Amino acid sequence: MGDKQTYSGTITKKLYLTHDVIEVTVTLVEPTTLDFVAGQFVTMEFPDTANAGKLVKRSYSIASVPEQKGALDFWIKLVNGGLASEWFRTAELGTALQMEGPQGKFVLDDKPRKEEMIFVGTGTGIAPLRSMVCHYLPLYPDTRAKVVFGVRHVKDVFGAEEMFELQKKYPHLSYEITLSRPELPQWAGSKGRVTDSLKTYRASGPGAEAFLCGSMDMIKEVRTALQAQGFDRKDVHFERFF
Numbered sequence: 001m002g003d004k005q006t007y008s009g010t011i012t013k014k015l016y017l018t019h020d021v022i023e024v025t026v027t028l029v030e031p032t033t034l035d036f037v038a039g040q041f042v043t044m045e046f047p048d049t050a051n052a053g054k055l056v057k058r059s060y061s062i063a064s065v066p067e068q069k070g071a072l073d074f075w076i077k078l079v080n081g082g083l084a085s086e087w088f089r090t091a092e093l094g095t096a097l098q099m100e101g102p103q104g105k106f107v108l109d110d111k112p113r114k115e116e117m118i119f120v121g122t123g124t125g126i127a128p129l130r131s132m133v134c135h136y137l138p139l140y141p142d143t144r145a146k147v148v149f150g151v152r153h154v155k156d157v158f159g160a161e162e163m164f165e166l167q168k169k170y171p172h173l174s175y176e177i178t179l180s181r182p183e184l185p186q187w188a189g190s191k192g193r194v195t196d197s198l199k200t201y202r203a204s205g206p207g208a209e210a211f212l213c214g215s216m217d218m219i220k221e222v223r224t225a226l227q228a229q230g231f232d233r234k235d236v237h238f239e240r241f242f
Contacts, residue, residue, distance in 0.1 A: 007034055007042075007099045011091055012071065017158035020078045021124060023063070024088060025071050026097065033069040034101070036062060038108045038131040039211070039239075042072070042101030046087050058084040059103070061128035061213075061241075065135045075127040075158070106239035108132040108211065113140050114235065115207035120194050120222050122150040122214035125241035129213055130159060137170045146174045146201070150194035150214070152181045195221045201229065212238040 013025035028034055034042075041061040048054040064073035078085040106128065117136070119129040126149050133147055151157055163175040178190035178197045190197050195218075210226050212219050219238045226236055 004101055004103055007031060007101070009072075009097060009099060011093055011095045011097070014088075014091070014093065017075065018156055021156075021158050022076050022078055022088060024074045024076055026074070026099070027071045028069075029096075034072065034099075035069060036066055036102035038066055038135040039106045039128045040102040040104040041128070042099040043103065044084075045098040045100070046084075046091075048083060049087055049090075050083060056083045056087070061104075061131070061239075062102070063127040063130050065131055067135070075124050075130075077124045104239070106211070106213070106237060108136055110139065113143050114209040115142075116144045116146075116209070118146045118148070118201070118208070118210045118226075120148045120150075120198070120210065120212045120214070120218075121241075122194060122218050123156070123241070125213035125215075125239075126159060127213075128239065129211060130162075132211060133163075133173070134166070137166060137173060141170070141172060144172050144174075145170075146176070148176050148178065148194050148197050150178045150180060150197075150218075153179060154182065154184055154187060193221070194218060195225050198222065198225050198229075209235045210237065212236065213241050216240050 007028055008030045009026040009028045012027040015023040017023050041059050043057055043059045045055050045057050048056045060074045062072050063075045076088055119133055121129045157177055167173050167175045176190055176197055178194055180193050182191050208231055210231055212222050223236050227233055
């Protein structure tokens with residue numbers, strides 16, 4: 001899965017996906033490529049804006065696919081007053097930063113997969129799952145895939161257009177957005193927590209595998225729901241996302 005090492009890079013793209021989620025692209029400078037497995041993360045290091053001379057370290061999952069080795073995409077939640085958030089908010093294109101990685105065992109590698117896979121993410125917890133899904137779809141055309149993305153409001157949805165396009169291209173993919181607090185009465189999609197969306201879901205057989213990323217409460221609830229529906233505990237992989 002790659003040996004952890006230090007990388008230097010520069011910010012070459014900043015794009016607001018929602019009012020408080022930003023996509024940041026870091027182009028590698030030295031070394032110029034990073035080998036990782038879909039689902040892994042890196043730890044970034046940058047100046048502490050509140051304490052001169054000190055550094056802040058934060059870990060972020062890689063949202064881009066492993067094939068994209070020279071420029072990595074990150075989906076970052078911006079929290080008012082957060083040290084990392086405020087730094088990213090003001091960082092200009094060309095700003096340098098250091099990264100250490102790759103890290104993490106919550107991965108989708110290229111070994112033979114199960115007959116069916118489900119990916120459940122809330123908020124920016126969808127980032128490593130996006131890497132997994134985009135990498136996986138062309139490799140396993142005979143494996144059914146379902147993606148459930150949960151956020152609170154319509155304004156919190158991001159990355160949907162890409163998933164809908166992938167759904168058209170790959171008929172074995174099913175993509176669903178669920179809103180826990182749908183403020184728009186005209187919202188015709190799923191409503192409630194991601195666990196509500198899974199109440200009617202049934203695996204097609206014993207060959208099913210799940211990847212979950214979000215809060216610990218969500219993970220516990222979804223694990224319980226999936227196991228009740230026949231998923232083997234060892235086939236439910238998860239990573240807590242703050």
